[in-house]
Amino acid sequence: MLVSNGERLLVSVKTDRPVPMESMRSVVDSIREITVEAPVARHQVLIKNPGGTQCAVIATQTVARKASKDVD
Secondary structure, three states, X not given: XXXXXXXXXXXXXXXXXXXXXXXXXXXXHHXXXXXXXXXXXXXXXXXXXXXXXXXXXXXXXXXXXXXXXOOO
């Protein structure tokens, strides 16, 4: 999943339960539509009920916020 203002551009994700094969496309499309704002914590719920399913999409890693550079 895309991450804005993070030290990394992407965060890996998984669902918290199996997704029926017929719902897989809508879940993947939901993941592709969303960009999350850093910081992202491991195990953070990023999407609830994607594509009308009864699962949640959660982060599998931590992504810190990009350090801002002070301008003098």
